[in-house]
Amino acid sequence: MIEAAKIWLDVQSIRARAPLVHNITNYVVMNTTANALLCIGASPVMAHAGEEVEEMIGLTRSVGGALVINIGTLSQKWIASMSAAMRAAKTLNVPIVFDPVGAGATTLRTNTCHKLLGDVSPTIIRGNASEIMALLDSHIQTKGVDSSEGAPLALDSAKALAARYHCVVCVSGEVDIITNGSDHVTIRNGHAMMARVTGLGCTATALIAAFAAVNPNPLDAAAHGMAVMGIAGEMAAEKAVGPGTLQLHFYDALYNLSREEIVKRLK
Amino acid sequence: MIEAAKIWLDVQSIRARAPLVHNITNYVVMNTTANALLCIGASPVMAHAGEEVEEMIGLTRSVGGALVINIGTLSQKWIASMSAAMRAAKTLNVPIVFDPVGAGATTLRTNTCHKLLGDVSPTIIRGNASEIMALLDSHIQTKGVDSSEGAPLALDSAKALAARYHCVVCVSGEVDIITNGSDHVTIRNGHAMMARVTGLGCTATALIAAFAAVNPNPLDAAAHGMAVMGIAGEMAAEKAVGPGTLQLHFYDALYNLSREEIVKRLK
Amino acid sequence: MIEAAKIWLDVQSIRARAPLVHNITNYVVMNTTANALLCIGASPVMAHAGEEVEEMIGLTRSVGGALVINIGTLSQKWIASMSAAMRAAKTLNVPIVFDPVGAGATTLRTNTCHKLLGDVSPTIIRGNASEIMALLDSHIQTKGVDSSEGAPLALDSAKALAARYHCVVCVSGEVDIITNGSDHVTIRNGHAMMARVTGLGCTATALIAAFAAVNPNPLDAAAHGMAVMGIAGEMAAEKAVGPGTLQLHFYDALYNLSREEIVKRLK
Numbered sequence: 001m002i003e004a005a006k007i008w009l010d011v012q013s014i015r016a017r018a019p020l021v022h023n024i025t026n027y028v029v030m031n032t033t034a035n036a037l038l039c040i041g042a043s044p045v046m047a048h049a050g051e052e053v054e055e056m057i058g059l060t061r062s063v064g065g066a067l068v069i070n071i072g073t074l075s076q077k078w079i080a081s082m083s084a085a086m087r088a089a090k091t092l093n094v095p096i097v098f099d100p101v102g103a104g105a106t107t108l109r110t111n112t113c114h115k116l117l118g119d120v121s122p123t124i125i126r127g128n129a130s131e132i133m134a135l136l137d138s139h140i141q142t143k144g145v146d147s148s149e150g151a152p153l154a155l156d157s158a159k160a161l162a163a164r165y166h167c168v169v170c171v172s173g174e175v176d177i178i179t180n181g182s183d184h185v186t187i188r189n190g191h192a193m194m195a196r197v198t199g200l201g202c203t204a205t206a207l208i209a210a211f212a213a214v215n216p217n218p219l220d221a222a223a224h225g226m227a228v229m230g231i232a233g234e235m236a237a238e239k240a241v242g243p244g245t246l247q248l249h250f251y252d253a254l255y256n257l258s259r260e261e262i263v264k265r266l267k
Numbered sequence: 268m269i270e271a272a273k274i275w276l277d278v279q280s281i282r283a284r285a286p287l288v289h290n291i292t293n294y295v296v297m298n299t300t301a302n303a304l305l306c307i308g309a310s311p312v313m314a315h316a317g318e319e320v321e322e323m324i325g326l327t328r329s330v331g332g333a334l335v336i337n338i339g340t341l342s343q344k345w346i347a348s349m350s351a352a353m354r355a356a357k358t359l360n361v362p363i364v365f366d367p368v369g370a371g372a373t374t375l376r377t378n379t380c381h382k383l384l385g386d387v388s389p390t391i392i393r394g395n396a397s398e399i400m401a402l403l404d405s406h407i408q409t410k411g412v413d414s415s416e417g418a419p420l421a422l423d424s425a426k427a428l429a430a431r432y433h434c435v436v437c438v439s440g441e442v443d444i445i446t447n448g449s450d451h452v453t454i455r456n457g458h459a460m461m462a463r464v465t466g467l468g469c470t471a472t473a474l475i476a477a478f479a480a481v482n483p484n485p486l487d488a489a490a491h492g493m494a495v496m497g498i499a500g501e502m503a504a505e506k507a508v509g510p511g512t513l514q515l516h517f518y519d520a521l522y523n524l525s526r527e528e529i530v531k532r533l534k
Numbered sequence: 535m536i537e538a539a540k541i542w543l544d545v546q547s548i549r550a551r552a553p554l555v556h557n558i559t560n561y562v563v564m565n566t567t568a569n570a571l572l573c574i575g576a577s578p579v580m581a582h583a584g585e586e587v588e589e590m591i592g593l594t595r596s597v598g599g600a601l602v603i604n605i606g607t608l609s610q611k612w613i614a615s616m617s618a619a620m621r622a623a624k625t626l627n628v629p630i631v632f633d634p635v636g637a638g639a640t641t642l643r644t645n646t647c648h649k650l651l652g653d654v655s656p657t658i659i660r661g662n663a664s665e666i667m668a669l670l671d672s673h674i675q676t677k678g679v680d681s682s683e684g685a686p687l688a689l690d691s692a693k694a695l696a697a698r699y700h701c702v703v704c705v706s707g708e709v710d711i712i713t714n715g716s717d718h719v720t721i722r723n724g725h726a727m728m729a730r731v732t733g734l735g736c737t738a739t740a741l742i743a744a745f746a747a748v749n750p751n752p753l754d755a756a757a758h759g760m761a762v763m764g765i766a767g768e769m770a771a772e773k774a775v776g777p778g779t780l781q782l783h784f785y786d787a788l789y790n791l792s793r794e795e796i797v798k799r800l801k
Contacts, residue, residue, distance in 0.1 A: 026313070027294050027297050027313070027561050028297045028298050028301055028313055029298065030561050030562045030607075031298060031562050031563065031565060031566060031732060031733070032298060034562055034732035034733070035731065035732045035777065035778070035781075038729075038730045038731065038732055038777060039730060039776065039777050039778070044732065045636065045639070046560070046561070046562055046606070046607050047607070047608075047636070047639075047640065048607060048609065049608050049609045049610070049642055051610075051640075051641075051642040052608070052640035052641070052642035052643065055640045055641060055642070056639065056640055059639060059640070072313070073297075073313050073314070073315060074314075074316050074319070075315065075316045075344070076316070076318075077609070102312065102314070105312070105314075105323065105326060106314065106318075106319035106322045106323055106326070107318075107319070107322060108316055108318040108319035108322070109319065195305075196305045196306060196522065197302065197305065198298060198301035198302045198305055198311065199298070199301070240519075241516075241519045241523065242306065242518055242519030242520070242521075242522035242523055243302065243305060243306050243518050243519065243522055244302070244306070244514070244515040244516060244517065244518030244519045244522075245515060245516075245518075245519055247302075247518075247778070248515060248778040248779060248782060249775075249778060249779075250778065251776055251777050251778030251779075251781075252774075252775045252776025252777065252778045252779055253776070254776075255730065255776035255777055255778075256775065256776055293580070294561050294564050294580070295564045295565050295568055295580055296565065298565060299565060339580070340564075340580050340581070340582060341581075341583050341586070342582065342583045342611070343583070343585075369579065369581070372579070372581075372590065372593060373581065373585075373586040373589045373590055373593070374585075374586070374589060375583055375585040375586035375589070376586065462572075463572045463573060463789065464569065464572065465565060465568035465569045465572055465578065466565070466568070507786075508783075508786045508790065509573065509785055509786025509787070509788075509789035509790055510569065510572060510573050510785050510786065510789055511569070511573070511781070511782040511783060511784065511785030511786045511789075512782060512783075512785075512786055514569075514785075515782060
């Protein structure tokens with residue numbers, strides 16, 4: 001059961017502690033996810049060189065933070081750095097949030113996910129229904145990076161994936177499903193136009209990492225992150241004329257997010 | 268002869284079919300071109316790894332789509348992936364739209380264009396006058412990625428380049444020229460302030476790819492893409508205070524583009 | 535002593551001459567710094583391939599311009615290209631503006647700065663207080679890419695660093711300090727919300743490069759760039775609801791910057 005008061009507590013913690021969120025992410029969203037993290041009150045850093053990712057994880061550990069691994073624009077060197085960063089984060093108990101962008105679209109993406117997740121179990125996996133199902137069953141092919149599956153099968157897939165990797169799985173969609181394999185919660189916030197802004201799924205992953213940095217319960221952290229994502233999206237949609245203005249007001253909504261808005265809007 | 272009704276038909280097709288546009292493009296514009304594609308109704312994907320580009324082209328073929336090759340921030344591995352993607356696209360009849368960003372500025376860029384275009388003839392090449400002329404004659408040096416040549420010589424160069432590669436060539440500028448080597452059309456839409464937003468040329472290329480995915484006539488596809496580009500730019504400029512707000516409203520204009528706006532504004 | 539009339543003279547020069555600013559910079563800010571350069575009137579180009587950076591410096595020299603080196607998302611090949619570009623720029627007297635993003639956060643970043651700066655002394659170094667102090671003393675560890683040090687020690691560190699590399703050092707913060715090792719000036723423009731937009735420090739570096747391309751006095755160029763940065767930030771903050779709208783209006787403010795605004799706001 002998600003409570004507005006607990007979401008607000010996490011938002012206040014993020015603003016007070018400015019957790020360091022280390023992102024190894026795709027080129028498309030580096031700027032937009034960094035901005036979303038700054039707007040919610042976190043401190044983003046992007047670092048992908050093999051020579052520095054472990055040291056950056058050490059720094060993340062010492063000041064408090066989390067790691068984002070996002071496979072949106074893969075290549076071999078980046079995969080090696082993702083692997084090294086995940087191992088270091090696991091050793092140092094830094095929360096890991098994993099985004100399997102486009103899993104199911106190509107063998108490279110699906111196999112890379114299986115390898116990385118097989119080596120190091122993350123704290124939270126967030127994807128759309130197609131991606132989550134492709135992680136579970138390699139025979140499903142998705143259409144690029146947008147979701148091609150509805151929610152019906154999503155809960156079962158999410159639970160099975162959570163059980164396999166002993167982690168929390170978040171399936172984002174019209175209704176967001178978050179499960180640890182046994183319990184699950186749903187979030188019904190958000191707006192349809194958000195699908196027309198590139199990388200808002202990746203932004204959700206980054207925000208979840210900020211919440212995971214301040215909240216030791218990964219089910220709550222993922223749910224709180226998705227709720228804030230959806231609420232800020234609704235606030236932005238009310239002022240938006242199209243996806244351009246939606247993105248813009250989304251940042252401002254994160255920055256100005258108040259207890260009242262969360263209480264009023266949480267579904 | 269470009270007709271508003273036919274442009275509108277293509278826009279409706281893109282919105283209905285959401286063609287997959289596979290981009291191997293430069294770091295500067297990955298986010299902005301993905302957003303423009305989403306706003307017009309297409310489904311963008313960015314993938315550059317040698318291990319996945321051919322499979323992504325296969326997916327693009329199976330769901331309907333097009334390939335964008337944009338050389339704006341080159342390096343050797345990316346060139347190899349561009350080459351592999353273009354060959355796969357040619358084999359599978361996936362339309363290829365090529366953007367020779369900064370051709371003429373450095374030997375690497377000019378030679379890379381000659382090599383890629385010599386191996387696989389694209390469906391459409393779009394560049395500014397300097398770039399198109401540099402592709403035709405290697406002795407011309409351009410000033411970085413902005414155009415340093417006016418339109419007078421552009422038509423002759425475009426026709427010669429189209430004849431050389433048996434493709435459609437689009438020269439964007441104050442007046443856009445689109446030719447298949449024999450016929451040509453011109454588009455007079457757009458706004459001067461668009462030159463002060465980075466990557467709107469690359470955005471034109473990406474939009475043309477969305478049109479090429481739904482319209483089998485490349486001359487029409489390129490002309491329709493440029494017309495929509497210019498019309499959305501005019502709509503945005505009417506609300507803009509500067510290049511920041513221009514970019515923002517440009518996205519919204521693509522998203523809200525109506526038959527009426529096209530009919531009213533097409534020049 | 536910074537004078538509004540001299541800042542305005544530089545702005546007019548940039549608008550009239552559109553200097554080419556060659557950026558080897560990080561993935562996060564490529565789009566935003568290109569847009570800021572276009573808005574102030576410069577002509578940005580991004581090129582990082584080892585095969586083309588020297589030729590691009592030659593072009594930059596021939597049309598008038600400057601080089602930006604920004605280490606925000608490092609990897610070995612990029613470091614090699616940065617080194618080659620800096621050597622070529624030094625040989626051809628192209629101004630070099632260096633941004634040590636995250637120096638002090640990892641050994642790779644700190645050592646890369648020491649190596650690059652030890653090989654080729656830049657014209658101007660711009661960083662926050664943490665970064666500047668980390669360049670001076672390798673034992674300081676900074677928290678990611680945001681500043682963790684205040685201004686008190688900043689002036690001494692800046693002067694010492696300027697003396698070591700015979701260059702101008704700019705420490706940005708609530709009060710910006712610019713020194714050539716003996717003289718120094720301060721700029722008190724800007725707005726606190728600017729710290730919540732990613733890459734505005736990198737944008738300051740890019741703008742300084744545009745000023746360095748038209749003003750042969752590096753102390754003045756850096757100070758004028760920082761003043762314009764702060765003034766445009768103040769103009770944007772007056773219209774902004776949050777960091778999203780701040781970024782947007784910042785671009786428009788650069789584009790619309792007038793002599794009157796500079797005179798009225800310069801502190």
